[in-house]
Amino acid sequence: MNQRPNEIKIESHGDIILLDIRGDVTAFSEPFLNNAYNSAKESGPKKILLKFEETAYINSGGIAVLIQILAQTRRNNQKIGITGLSDHFKKVFSMVGITKLATIYPSLQDALNAMSAMS
Amino acid sequence: MSKEELHIQLEQLTASLKQAEEVRAELDRRIFHLKTLYDVSKDIYGSVETQTILKNFLLMSMGNFGVDTGFVLLANVDSMKIDQLTQLGIQDSDSYSFRKACQRLLNQNGFYQSLTELRSISNSKFFLSPIILTLPFVLDDNTLALLALGPKLAGDGYSQDDKELLYTLLNNLSVAVKNARSFEEIRHLNVDLEAKNTELKKALKELKASLRKIELLESVKANLKKFVPTTLSRLIEKSPNGEVPQVEERYLSVLFLDIEGYTGLCERLGHTLVHEIIEKHFSVFIDAIFAHNGDVNETAGDALMVLFMNDDKQTNASNAIKAALSIKKSSVKIKDQFSILYRPLDINIGINSGAALVGAAKFESITGSRWTYTARGSVVNVASRLGALARKGSVFVSRSTADLIADQFSLIPKGKFKLKNVSEEVEVFEVQ
Numbered sequence: 127m128n129q130r131p132n133e134i135k136i137e138s139h140g141d142i143i144l145l146d147i148r149g150d151v152t153a154f155s156e157p158f159l160n161n162a163y164n165s166a167k168e169s170g171p172k173k174i175l176l177k178f179e180e181t182a183y184i185n186s187g188g189i190a191v192l193i194q195i196l197a198q199t200r201r202n203n204q205k206i207g208i209t210g211l212s213d214h215f216k217k218v219f220s221m222v223g224i225t226k227l228a229t230i231y232p233s234l235q236d237a238l239n240a241m242s243a244m245s
Numbered sequence: 246m247s248k249e250e251l252h253i254q255l256e257q258l259t260a261s262l263k264q265a266e267e268v269r270a271e272l273d274r275r276i277f278h279l280k281t282l283y284d285v286s287k288d289i290y291g292s293v294e295t296q297t298i299l300k301n302f303l304l305m306s307m308g309n310f311g312v313d314t315g316f317v318l319l320a321n322v323d324s325m326k327i328d329q330l331t332q333l334g335i336q337d338s339d340s341y342s343f344r345k346a347c348q349r350l351l352n353q354n355g356f357y358q359s360l361t362e363l364r365s366i367s368n369s370k371f372f373l374s375p376i377i378l379t380l381p382f383v384l385d386d387n388t389l390a391l392l393a394l395g396p397k398l399a400g401d402g403y404s405q406d407d408k409e410l411l412y413t414l415l416n417n418l419s420v421a422v423k424n425a426r427s428f429e430e431i432r433h434l435n436v437d438l439e440a441k442n443t444e445l446k447k448a449l450k451e452l453k454a455s456l457r458k459i460e461l462l463e464s465v466k467a468n469l470k471k472f473v474p475t476t477l478s479r480l481i482e483k484s485p486n487g488e489v490p491q492v493e494e495r496y497l498s499v500l501f502l503d504i505e506g507y508t509g510l511c512e513r514l515g516h517t518l519v520h521e522i523i524e525k526h527f528s529v530f531i532d533a534i535f536a537h538n539g540d541v542n543e544t545a546g547d548a549l550m551v552l553f554m555n556d557d558k559q560t561n562a563s564n565a566i567k568a569a570l571s572i573k574k575s576s577v578k579i580k581d582q583f584s585i586l587y588r589p590l591d592i593n594i595g596i597n598s599g600a601a602l603v604g605a606a607k608f609e610s611i612t613g614s615r616w617t618y619t620a621r622g623s624v625v626n627v628a629s630r631l632g633a634l635a636r637k638g639s640v641f642v643s644r645s646t647a648d649l650i651a652d653q654f655s656l657i658p659k660g661k662f663k664l665k666n667v668s669e670e671v672e673v674f675e676v677q
Contacts, residue, residue, distance in 0.1 A: 152288070153305060156304070185281070186284060187301055193307065218277055
């Protein structure tokens with residue numbers, strides 16, 4: 127299976143910066159995700175939401191890249207949420223412990239609502 | 246069914262459900278690991294850059310177990326020098342210090358003795374989380390390697406199954422890195438080869454340019470040979486800078502040759518035909534002269550001045566006589582090529598031997614300087630006069646020459662002659 131290329135849009139939703147990630151997430155996504163996160167943090171956001179495509183394939187390499195970004199958000203005292211995952215990847219994320227670093231939301235709206243309410 | 250029985254059945258169902266969920270979770274975990282194994286193979290075999298392979302391998306190993314900290318280190322067995330070090334979960338600014346610290350440990354303790362220390366320095370200084378698992382492995386005969394991982398985010402430790410999976414992944418890594426190194430080696434060899442090819446092309450180009458120069462010089466030399474006496478061209482070859490040796494006295498034999506009745510011949514046959522006849526005759530004569538080590542020093546119309554000075558005086562004289570006889574013989578043969586000649590030309594030859602001044606002479610004039618290379622002295626004058634004295638194609642030699650070759654050739658004494666501009670009478674011999 128060929129990896130679908132990454133395209134990441136950065137949007138502001140109130141005090142939340144949304145990274146809308148298109149394409150599959152693997153080790154090769156590292157520069158795209160790092161660049162997007164570095165761009166997003168320039169405005170000093172306290173809340174970051176990562177949105178994936180439900181059809182996206184995320185392998186262990188992609189998970190490690192995400193963990194590195196989540197570790198940075200923790201270091202920068204940022205709150206982080208994840209949404210758009212298929213049921214399979216919700217289970218995988220839970221299995222590898224990502225849920226200890228970020229909250230997984232069932233939908234974009236749920237994520238925006240919940241994170242907007244955070245102080 | 247009683248309430249109690251229902252309650253028991255519910256408890257059994259709940260337990261079964263929990264068990265089914267655990268089995269399913271374990272299945273999910275194993276499927277995820279299998280996918281990782283598949284992805285690792287696919288990704289790392291798809292690259293030929295060792296650094297990319299190591300980075301992707303580390304990412305996938307860490308992602309598989311949900312780990313935020315880890316590194317892969319490759320060290321040379323003999324030197325303990327770090328070949329490659331890839332780490333995650335460390336600030337970029339600390340990477341250099343970490344590498345230095347690793348290298349120091351390897352230098353001090355060697356590879357296996359450094360494993361515990363490597364854990365402790367990474368714990369205290371550099372990484373997000375402490376290293377809790379180190380898996381050393383042998384990459385190839387020259388390289389020892391280490392995979393180091395921090396704790397799982399999920400909190401559970403590394404099981405035996407996890408370690409077995411990691412070793413399977415490491416086997417794949419070893420093969421991929423070996424392939425990449427072979428590829429890199431081939432690439433370097435190709436680069437070297439290209440560099441050598443470029444050098445060779447340059448050398449070939451220079452060689453061709455030199456060859457062209459040599460061809461040009463050879464061509465100039467060949468053309469000059471037509472006009473320059475052999476002795477002189479040899480001197481120029483020996484001294485390309487133009488340093489002509491000084492005039493020196495040398496013992497030599499001088500041969501003068503001319504064609505009897507040349508003027509009458511020109512009147513009878515015309516200049517063009519006579520020129521052709523002379524050219525053909527002289528071409529054959531020059532072959533005979535060269536064959537006997539003589540050097541045509543001057544040509545003038547129907548006359549040639551030839552020097553024999555490259556051997557000892559007896560050989561020079563002998564060669565001069567042999568050349569003269571050969572010339573006479575060839576003039577008989579060449580006559581057949583010219584139906585207009587009713588008999589062979591009479592080639593009169595005079596030969597004298599003795600000491601003469603030989604070398605370059607420089608003539609300065611307002612139009613510039615001109616050099617000539619020749620022999621001067623009474624020996625040359627007498628030879629010229631003997632040539633003029635000879636008739637009907639005879640070869641006249643002086644006493645000095647006769648003394649040198651008397652035991653080789655038959656000579657007929659012709660008496661003493663008073664020659665023009667020569668003070669004393671000269672004793673003359675004819676060679677039979």
